[in-house]
Amino acid sequence: MAEAAHQYDETMPLEYRTEESRLNILGFWIFLGAEVVLFATLFATYLVLFQRTGSGPTTSDLFEIKDVMIETLLLLTSSFTCGLAVFEMRRRRLSGLLTWLLVTLLLGAGFITFEIREFIHYVHEGATIQTSAFLSSFFVLVGTHGAHVSLGICWMILIIIQLLQRGFTPRTARKVFIVSLYWHFLDVVWIFIFTLVYLTGMVM
Amino acid sequence: MGANHHHETFPWKHIVGFILSLVLTFIALWVALSSGWTIKAILGVIVTLAVLQAALQLFMFMHMTESDSGRVQTINMLYSFFIAVVVVAGSIWVMWFVL
Amino acid sequence: MKWSEFFVTGEPLIYAADVAIVLTVIGIVFVLTYFKKWKWLWDEWLTTVDHKKIGVMYIISAVLMLFRGGVDALLMRAQLTAPNMKFLNSEHYNEIFTTHGTIMILFMAMPFIIGLMNIVVPLQIGARDVAYPYLNALSFWLFFVGAMLFNISFVIGGSPNAGWTSYFPLAGNEFSPGVGNNYYAVALQISGIGTLMTGINFLVTILKMRAPGMTLMRMPMFTWTILITCVLIIFAFPVLTVALALMTFDRLFDTQFFTMANGGMSMLWANLFWIWGHPEVYIVILPSFGIFSEVVSTFARKRLFGYKAMVYSIVGIAFLSFIVWVHHFFTMGAGAAVNSVFSITTMAIAVPTGVKIFNWLFTLRKGKIRFTTAMLWSLAFIPNFVIGGVTGVMLAMAAADYQYHNSYFLIAHFHYVLIAGTVFACFAGLHYWYPKMFGHILNERLGKWTFWLFMIGFNICFFPMYFLGLMGMTRRMYTYSEGLGWTPLNVVASVGAVLMGIGFIVLCYNIYYSARYGERDMTGDPWDGRTLEWATSSPVAHYNFAITPEVKDLDAYWEMKKSGKGFEIDEEKLKPIHMPSNSGRPFLISIAFFFAGFGLVFKWFWLAIIATIFIALGLILRSFDDDDGYYISVDEIKRTERLSGKGA
Numbered sequence A: 001m002a003e004a005a006h007q008y009d010e011t012m013p014l015e016y017r018t019e020e021s022r023l024n025i026l027g028f029w030i031f032l033g034a035e036v037v038l039f040a041t042l043f044a045t046y047l048v049l050f051q052r053t054g055s056g057p058t059t060s061d062l063f064e065i066k067d068v069m070i071e072t073l074l075l076l077t078s079s080f081t082c083g084l085a086v087f088e089m090r091r092r093r094l095s096g097l098l099t100w101l102l103v104t105l106l107l108g109a110g111f112i113t114f115e116i117r118e119f120i121h122y123v124h125e126g127a128t129i130q131t132s133a134f135l136s137s138f139f140v141l142v143g144t145h146g147a148h149v150s151l152g153i154c155w156m157i158l159i160i161i162q163l164l165q166r167g168f169t170p171r172t173a174r175k176v177f178i179v180s181l182y183w184h185f186l187d188v189v190w191i192f193i194f195t196l197v198y199l200t201g202m203v204m
Numbered sequence B: 001m002g003a004n005h006h007h008e009t010f011p012w013k014h015i016v017g018f019i020l021s022l023v024l025t026f027i028a029l030w031v032a033l034s035s036g037w038t039i040k041a042i043l044g045v046i047v048t049l050a051v052l053q054a055a056l057q058l059f060m061f062m063h064m065t066e067s068d069s070g071r072v073q074t075i076n077m078l079y080s081f082f083i084a085v086v087v088v089a090g091s092i093w094v095m096w097f098v099l
Numbered sequence C: 001m002k003w004s005e006f007f008v009t010g011e012p013l014i015y016a017a018d019v020a021i022v023l024t025v026i027g028i029v030f031v032l033t034y035f036k037k038w039k040w041l042w043d044e045w046l047t048t049v050d051h052k053k054i055g056v057m058y059i060i061s062a063v064l065m066l067f068r069g070g071v072d073a074l075l076m077r078a079q080l081t082a083p084n085m086k087f088l089n090s091e092h093y094n095e096i097f098t099t100h101g102t103i104m105i106l107f108m109a110m111p112f113i114i115g116l117m118n119i120v121v122p123l124q125i126g127a128r129d130v131a132y133p134y135l136n137a138l139s140f141w142l143f144f145v146g147a148m149l150f151n152i153s154f155v156i157g158g159s160p161n162a163g164w165t166s167y168f169p170l171a172g173n174e175f176s177p178g179v180g181n182n183y184y185a186v187a188l189q190i191s192g193i194g195t196l197m198t199g200i201n202f203l204v205t206i207l208k209m210r211a212p213g214m215t216l217m218r219m220p221m222f223t224w225t226i227l228i229t230c231v232l233i234i235f236a237f238p239v240l241t242v243a244l245a246l247m248t249f250d251r252l253f254d255t256q257f258f259t260m261a262n263g264g265m266s267m268l269w270a271n272l273f274w275i276w277g278h279p280e281v282y283i284v285i286l287p288s289f290g291i292f293s294e295v296v297s298t299f300a301r302k303r304l305f306g307y308k309a310m311v312y313s314i315v316g317i318a319f320l321s322f323i324v325w326v327h328h329f330f331t332m333g334a335g336a337a338v339n340s341v342f343s344i345t346t347m348a349i350a351v352p353t354g355v356k357i358f359n360w361l362f363t364l365r366k367g368k369i370r371f372t373t374a375m376l377w378s379l380a381f382i383p384n385f386v387i388g389g390v391t392g393v394m395l396a397m398a399a400a401d402y403q404y405h406n407s408y409f410l411i412a413h414f415h416y417v418l419i420a421g422t423v424f425a426c427f428a429g430l431h432y433w434y435p436k437m438f439g440h441i442l443n444e445r446l447g448k449w450t451f452w453l454f455m456i457g458f459n460i461c462f463f464p465m466y467f468l469g470l471m472g473m474t475r476r477m478y479t480y481s482e483g484l485g486w487t488p489l490n491v492v493a494s495v496g497a498v499l500m501g502i503g504f505i506v507l508c509y510n511i512y513y514s515a516r517y518g519e520r521d522m523t524g525d526p527w528d529g530r531t532l533e534w535a536t537s538s539p540v541a542h543y544n545f546a547i548t549p550e551v552k553d554l555d556a557y558w559e560m561k562k563s564g565k566g567f568e569i570d571e572e573k574l575k576p577i578h579m580p581s582n583s584g585r586p587f588l589i590s591i592a593f594f595f596a597g598f599g600l601v602f603k604w605f606w607l608a609i610i611a612t613i614f615i616a617l618g619l620i621l622r623s624f625d626d627d628d629g630y631y632i633s634v635d636e637i638k639r640t641e642r643l644s645g646k647g648a
């Protein structure tokens, strides 16, 4: 780490001001590249296995479009509000930032609630993770996404606490920016789950 | 340095992005459930729509191209999508004989 | 679970190992206490975030694992020396080839390479540390506890026994009850996370922290190969992460991914495993190419021939290595179309690999060659690796592979690339960069003894295996009957293995001997080197470079020396240097990972949950941590530089 780590460059948004922050943001992008491959592998598994339902239910037996649309709209909107949070941060409005982060967090929690309800519903219909290769891969793919969202919620709470403690600093700004990248990325993954799991499952 | 440091007062970019993503979602929904096209056509269209929407998030919400690492970030994402396609399409093709 | 199942019982070899382990632990604790070294251990090593020390710890672990994997290898060779041997039974043999393969690749070859890259890359690019020093420590400790978790399997609970590839259905609950394969899934998962973080860390380091003037095309070849290796790690390891997670689910929670009923597809495991597995072999071979490039150009006293061609060829490999994986299971039945395509891509990847052989040969041409130990390893690499490569292309032809597949021909092939490629490179790199790590040179005479013993032993051991394969001997068979005519060649192979073992012992003795009597390296540049690491003192100061060097040429330090100046440190220009603080958290978090993993292996979920809470706690504490590191004052830098004889 060079001395530059502590030199400010005033022309940039706060989250890019220190060398350390720039390195961290780039590193996080690269981590997201790895996450793309991680989810791609889960998608590959799902797509190879989803018609192998054994004696269990098939996709069209199970999926209901209403629940899926509610989850999709909640997550899409949360991605938008998360973008607004960063927008407010770049205008240096702490209250705006906190408000939108909170809204994002609540929308995310709503998403998770609906997802858990969906899973419980399936299990009550006898469709568990052990029933068939299709259901194993379904629960693991969608569940991994859900676990990511839950983790994102916890992470956002930590950052909100730090914002309340410390206000805008290059460090808190960078953390907000990185968690926003994470959140948008989870929306990207969901778009593909929506398309390749739910819509495809209802078509086939 | 590409990092935009303008002081916009209204988040136009985000609102446009949000509306576009809603539109794309509902088109996909309609194509899948109500269009009556062949399965192949439906799959082709909805996957294309998903890719468009992903690109939208990356450019409009995630500012992928900004900062002095914008190029690296973009190459990184493109490469990861290349690998993703290889893994998904490759696995399906290779395992086709058992499907 | 009963205690008699918890501890592995019934084998004299295992009891001997139990005793050895207990004695070693007691010995270590005694020495540390007697010499009052606990605090030193904690302050200097367990909490360090210095890339050089982390590199040294990687290499020590790798050498230990080379010992473990080597003992496994010798046990197998002992069993196979004569027909109908009763030394190991079939079950024990299965466990040993599984742990041998897994340990050699994941806990020996990779960490050895990662150790060298930790030490060398920041120095070669003129940086003070890596991009994320804290993460670097965490990467190391995760690898380390993963390796330890894997290694205790043979005394606690039982070793994995389904091969290093752990194919289903064999690795599933039905055919492998017991905890052995849980160890495989969980230990590899933990160390894999560490490896992924290393990949990200070094990619960002190389892209963002190069000294001024070092454009991409002025980067030393070793750094280039590490850059591409990082790309392979980042995009291949997530596939392993998922494959292992699915395996864990199948084994612990009875999911149906790779099972034989309810739609499960065991062949999907092979597919996922090799999507990671092929890039993995390039992860251990590309850095080796980088090491050989550095060594050859230094000791031929010539600039690397065809630098650009070499860069393009390794970039090409970054793409191609992701589209060849099916060559590991041509015989699975995917059909002519699939096999043909992957056969062609496989042969295509031989081209960029072959290009490099000519680069090295032309670098050697008309060079003033110095036959140091490092150079001997590099020179021996070329013909031996060509043998491995050519037989690899034979295996790449899908139709012919139906004959070679899973025979000793394959065993010979991959040992020729893994040993002549990776292991030779690790030894070359160890000798070459040893002065940078410890300040003294590894004894050359002993080094040459190791070289000749190991290199000749290697050929005696593995060359006959090509013929054993053609004669019909298949891999993973624990014994064979008398009339097959395989006995003479097997005896020869075992003799070779013993020679390699002796070579390894000489190497260990050399490390001890050189520490006591070795020649000190006072100049920092014992080999008349060409790249920036030789501009530092040996051993390297904590902050690497007192002032950041300016790079004007590919061989940056060579250019400085030729222009008559060398790397001068103008005391006027010194500024305080910012360094990251040590932290014990990476070590402690990794310990928690160990217990979480152990809990999963034995399905003691309470333990796994408690340990996971500790992991989360560690991460939260890190998030609230405001430590900004500290500064080394100009006075202290001056003192250090004068002591090392570098300061003006």
Ligand code: HEM
Pocket (backbone or CB within 6 Å): C070, C073, C074, C076, C077, C097, C098, C100, C101, C102, C104, C105, C109, C162, C163, C164, C165, C411, C415, C418, C419, C422, C423, C461, C474, C475, C476, C477, C497, C500
């Ligand atoms: C030190 C000298 C070595 C000897 C004498 C040796 C010997 C052997 C033998 C006898 C086998 C088992 C063959 C069978 O029964 O199928 C084997 C397998 C294997 N070896 Fe080595 N080996 C050595 C070094 C290495 C190194 C350095 C690596 C990797 C870097 C390596 C990687 C492997 C792998 C991956 C397998 C396959 C394991 C499996 O079938 O699951 N070996 N080796």
Ligand SMILES: [Cu+2]
Pocket (backbone or CB within 6 Å): C277, C278, C281, C324, C325, C327, C328
């Ligand atoms: Cu391969």
